[in-house]
Amino acid sequence: MPDSLPVFSIVSPVYKAENLIAELVRRIQNSMVALTDNYEIILVDDRGPDNSWDRIAEQAALDPRVRGVRLSRNFGQHKAITAGLEQARGEWVVVMDCDLQDQPEEIPVLYRYAIAEKYDLVFARRVERQDSWLKRAGSRAFYQMLAYLTDTKQDPAIANFGIYHRKVINAVLSMRESIRYFPTMLRWVGFRAGAVAVAHAERQEGSSSYNLRRLINLALDIILAYSDKPLRLTVKLGLLVSASAFLMVLVTCFRFLMGEILVLGYTSLIISVWFFSGLILSVLGMVGLYLGKTFEQVKNRPIYLVDVDTAQ
Numbered sequence: 001m002p003d004s005l006p007v008f009s010i011v012s013p014v015y016k017a018e019n020l021i022a023e024l025v026r027r028i029q030n031s032m033v034a035l036t037d038n039y040e041i042i043l044v045d046d047r048g049p050d051n052s053w054d055r056i057a058e059q060a061a062l063d064p065r066v067r068g069v070r071l072s073r074n075f076g077q078h079k080a081i082t083a084g085l086e087q088a089r090g091e092w093v094v095v096m097d098c099d100l101q102d103q104p105e106e107i108p109v110l111y112r113y114a115i116a117e118k119y120d121l122v123f124a125r126r127v128e129r130q131d132s133w134l135k136r137a138g139s140r141a142f143y144q145m146l147a148y149l150t151d152t153k154q155d156p157a158i159a160n161f162g163i164y165h166r167k168v169i170n171a172v173l174s175m176r177e178s179i180r181y182f183p184t185m186l187r188w189v190g191f192r193a194g195a196v197a198v199a200h201a202e203r204q205e206g207s208s209s210y211n212l213r214r215l216i217n218l219a220l221d222i223i224l225a226y227s228d229k230p231l232r233l234t235v236k237l238g239l240l241v242s243a244s245a246f247l248m249v250l251v252t253c254f255r256f257l258m259g260e261i262l263v264l265g266y267t268s269l270i271i272s273v274w275f276f277s278g279l280i281l282s283v284l285g286m287v288g289l290y291l292g293k294t295f296e297q298v299k300n301r302p303i304y305l306v307d308v309d310t311a312q
Contacts, residue, residue: 007036007038007039007040007089007090007091007092008032008035008036008038008039008040008090008091008092008093008094008107008111009039009040009042009088009089009090009092009093009094010028010032010039010040010041010042010093010094010096010104010107011042011044011081011084011085011087011088011093011094011095011096012024012041012042012043012044012084012095012096012097012098013044013046013077013080013081013084013097013098014043014044014045014046014048014052014056014080014098015045015046015048015052015074015077015080015098016048016049016050016052017048017050017052017098017099018050018051018052018054018055020098020099020100021043021052021055021056021058021059021098022055022058022059023100024043024098024100024104025041025043025059025063025066027100027103027104027105028041028104028107029041029063030104030105031104031105031107031108032107034108035107035108035111039065039090040065040066040067040088040089040090041059041063041065041066041067042067042068042069042084042087042088043056043059043066043067043068043069043084043098044068044069044070044071044080044081044083044084044087045068045069045070045071046071046074046075046076046077046080047070047071047072047073047074047075048074053068053070053308056068056070056310057310060310066310067087067309067310068308068309068310069083069084069087069306069308069309069310070306070308070309071083071306072306075303076180077160078180078181078182079180079303081095081160081180081182082173082180082182082303083303083306085169085172085173086173087309088169090166091165091166092111092114092163092164092165092166093163093164093165093166093169094107094110094162094163094164095160095161095162095164095182096160096161097159097160097161100201101200101201101202102124102159102160102161102200102201103198103199103200103201106124106161106196106198106199107163109196109198110122110124110162110163110196110198111163113194113196114163114165114194117194118192119192119193119194120164120165120167120168120191120192120193121162121163121164121165121168121186121191121192121193121194122162122163122164122193122194122195122196123155123158123161123162123193123194123195123196124158124159124161124162124195124196124198125155125157125158125195125196125197125198126157126158126159126161126198126200127157127197127198127199127200128199128200139156140156142156142215142219143155143156145219146184146219146222146223148229149223149227149229149230151227151229152184152187152188152226153187155195158183158195159183160182160183161198162186164186165191167191168186168189168191171189171191172185172186172189175188175189176303177225177297178297178303179221179222179224179225179293179297180303181218181221181222181225181226184222184226188226220289221293224289224290224293225293230286230289231286231290234282234283234286237279237282238279238283241275241276241278241279244275245271245272245275245276248271248275249271252271
């Protein structure tokens, strides 16, 4: 094996995928034959309710290039990715989901494109997503809202799957905030980036763990962690409400002069209560959300805790 060949790390967060682990590892192994045998597979068990860890341990026992990391509890996909990245030692790091919708056979395509175009990171762009219409529509709405509120370009066809140079991964890992969202962090660190169209497979079993509630919570976390635009929108809302209240004062004065108001002060009082109560509530609510996120950050808790590491 030539020394010039890079070392690869393939990182995959695992959640409720016990029946897919063996197939995932086998397909990664087959795909890497075209590149090198000097690679590692890092499977991070995000403490799902099934026996995924047992299957990971079995694969680690069969092939020393397979490493398993088990978190102490369910921390979420993006913190599990961080756990895997901190264990990765390769010059090039591939991040992919465990459900095999991200196809391991695309890894050589991503790498060759990165080398040919001299990119530091190459995203896998899913040109034909094999998801339900409802999920695709929800995903588009999520990314449109995220793009608007974070002032960053978002592509619903791009998720975690891609290949990233070591310097990109080091930059991402230097960001120690407790709220993690891998695609946004990649866009923030910059570097020379490209995208390759890849095939997106149908889910072989189960369903996505991202339901509507989780997507909304994720969107709120990302917006509050990476953008101050909600605060600026609140200021604009306050100006709009003030302008509306001023117009309503003029309308109320006109109605008074026309003799339409019988109880003096009633209409203006109700208008003031409605408008300014809503303004106060919206401002207090937004400030409260930011204070809550600040509270979470200043506690300085670890991003994740490792329970078991097969490399030890």
